[in-house]
Amino acid sequence: MTHEPLTVALVGCGRMGAFTSEGTRTSVPPCWLPLSHAEAVEAVDGLSLVALAEVDATRRNDAGERFGVPSQARYADAAEMLAAVRPDIAAIATRSDVRAATVEAALAAGVRGIHAEKPFAPRLGDTERLLSRMERDGVAFTFGTVRRFMPAYRRARELLADGAIGTLREVAVDFGAGQLLLWTLPHAVDLLLGYGGSSPESVCGRVDIPDGAVSGETIDADPAVRFARVRFADGVEGAITAAGGMDVRLSGTAGTIRVLSDGAALELARPSAPGGAYLDRVERVPVAQAPSGTQAAFMGLRDAIRGTGPMPMPHGDVVLGQRILGAIVVSSLDGGRETPLAAVPSGLTITGRYRGNVA
Structure with missing residues (x-):
């Protein structure tokens, strides 16, 4: 046709x-x-x-x-x-x-x-309201967290679903220490959701916020994240680490999957003998380098609008992602204590201001 x-x-x-x-x-x-x-x-x-x-x-x-x-x-x-x-x-x-x-x-x-x-909006309540409206009205939506659409990250999701590393235990995102919460880490949180599932329960983390930036429910800055952990309902742990390399590691009961160097390559490590303690059987998994993440996002919109494909991403993932980012800040302001996602107020506003610009 x-x-x-x-x-x-x-x-x-x-x-x-x-x-x-x-x-x-x-x-x-x-x-x-x-x-x-x-x-x-x-x-x-x-x-x-x-x-x-x-x-x-x-x-x-x-x-x-x-x-x-x-x-x-x-x-x-x-x-x-x-x-x-x-x-x-x-x-x-x-x-x-x-x-x-x-x-x-x-x-x-x-x-x-x-x-x-990304990020969608400074105020969590605006994100909740508009994403709910889009979902209700059947408006297809994709977001600037485009790694989820790239071939290597998609192939890792397929391997995970196929049981290549057994039961998932942890998702770790190595983007380096001090990354800014809104300028960069929506990507990391989206990866945690994409692999860990859409049932995050609580968060703990530490961030650096400039003096004088906090006023009520408003943070007029873009906090630098030292670390964060996300606990999912099924026991999976998500981690935003201080390690560099732009890698993502999926650790399971029978091996690991690593998306290397921002999607450039994919690696699967498993024990050479069943039940072995060492992941000494390492193989590179071939992955395409096209289409790009942005290109695939627009392809998903096209197909959903024409009725030839599904909605390209769940609307709720954007809301959950922003709520997790907010929870990292709330946890840090509370001394790094574990913070339920439900404790993040819809009025929480993070401007993302950094060096004269907002995210």
Whole structure:
């Protein structure tokens, strides 16, 4: 069956919206490219970028020229663009302080799918409200935590489901010490949810918060995370460690699965003899490097809207992820004590402010 292309409107034409930095382009594994929203849309059959919005006129016009968006479809105001164009899909690559309002404008315009950067919104209650609305209205959604869509991370999930390492005991994410809670660690938390399951119960952690940044339920900063642990209902433990390498380790009763170097490779380690104490049988598992995470996210939106595929990710995972991030902060403020997720108030607001910008 031949389908008319689905229309996509882009909000935000910076690094994640339209122009992947050269430093990023030359340093990440191939599974990350295309990375920006506009580049990924261009690479997906059945999608057409028809309009864009960007407050900076130079960036707006540079993106329009690069991606073939006519001048009359380049807007300074996102809400005006969405109301005028009424696209099938909104690609939202703004800063988090305006993201919730942009999502509301997209929903008011009747979009059928949204891909939004992370973090979703500074205030947990806004994330809860808008994700619930999208789920209720059947709006397909994907998030900027795109590792879940990359081939190596998907293959690891398949191996885990197939029992390759027995019963899962721990998921550890090695992104390095001092990573910022909202700028970076939504990725780590999403991986914990993707492998550990959607039933996290409690969190403990320690963060560094600048003096004077805490006022009531508002943290006007982006805390640096020393460590965090997440306990799941079935006994699985999740860990955000101080180790570097950008690796993910899935440890089970019969071996480990490691996604190495940001998705560049996949390794399976098991004992050479059943029940052996040493994981001395190590094999590299072949994985593709395409499609990229962003590209696969937009493919998932396309297929869900057309009715040829499932919803690309559970809406509730975004809410759970933000609640876990909030619980890390609440735990730290309480001396690192274990904090039930239910204890995180919906009014908790973390601005993600760092060096003059918000996440």
